[in-house]
Amino acid sequence: MNPTEKILQSKIVAIVRLDDYDQAIEVARALVDGGIDVLEFTLTGKGAVAAIGRVRAALGAAACVGVGSVLRPEEAVAAIDGGAEFVVTPALRTSVIAACVNRNVLALAGGLTPTELLEAHEAGAALVKLFPARLGGPNYLKDVLAPLPFLKLVPTGGVSAANAREYLAAGAAALGIGGNLVAKQAVASGAFEQITSAARECAAAVR
Template sequence: MNSSFSWEAFDRMPVVGILRNVPPRHMQKLFTVYYDAGFTTIEVTMNSAGAAETISTLGKMFGGRLNIGAGTVCTMQDLDDALSAGAQFIVTPVVAEAVIKACAERGVPVFAGAFTPTEIYRAWELGASMVKVFPAGQFGPAYIKEVLAPLNPIKLLPTGGISQENFTDFLEAGAKGLGMGSHLIPKALVENEQWEQLESHLSGFAEKYRHFKQQMN
């Protein structure tokens, strides 16, 4: 049985950390550092080796503390494997209609990948909880702001090219969350087991977000 996705936790720190091909031996320490820094939501991409097993193991270790989801879900087989492993939310890189519909029917949050206004609207219409605008770095925050002018009810989650230097610009443009990979979790720090440096990096990002949120309130 999948535990429920916590929107309260996500709203507290609306960032989806993206993990791809992280060695299993690093996962427990990495997730501990990630959680202790104040992050709440993380995805393991299904095109990583042993993704389903990793999601299952992490769910047992961190269930109830972290939202643990599956990314790069393109097919119904991917979806079945992810949900069977205990994924609490689903992320697609494209407008995978069957996957989005199935998640909506089952009450599973799905962050569907799209880029053009037509794709974004279609993903939302199909039942996406949020629409992952990917690759967001190509056109930057201005694109998010312009898309939301006519499509303001849609919750956008820009992903790709988001960094500690520009993430507040995307939030100011109207994004309701952010998807971040190597800019948030540098691969070299994980591979070299530089946990103190990773903790400092993540804590710095979290503090910058909290400061931004205080200014916006």
């Protein structure tokens, strides 16, 4: 199963945004144990690309691992070379999408307005990240999909177990969940069972 199919099946991309990724394997295992197996490590923290390689080596086929917060094509290429199976941008970055298309790797590109979302799709992003989703909520997503029903939107930002079903009912293809799933304090204190518990709750909400 390729990453696009995996995300559409799993319905959740767990966004792991930490200051450093020393405990990436523990976080990844905690998420997988809770039923979430699509993981995005963001470049906003130290050692994200190395962490992707380590997690893939440790978990193998148990997890689909990608890179997030990618702004430049060279970052995308470095992450893909390091083992990233998909690439996520927070904004419409056509040069990053092109780099991914060139490597036959899924680009999950960000946008907010209908123009940006459509442009990301036309540039080659098979999935388009509606960000920040909390700005318009499920109704905004529904409004965008009315004239653009072919877009596979992945709302991100403010998505949680509490509103997951609402987004899916509005037409979301999958959901990006970050802070509501991987709390920095849980990682810092080694409370990985909290992450497993949050993952279980989110996974249950989309089934």
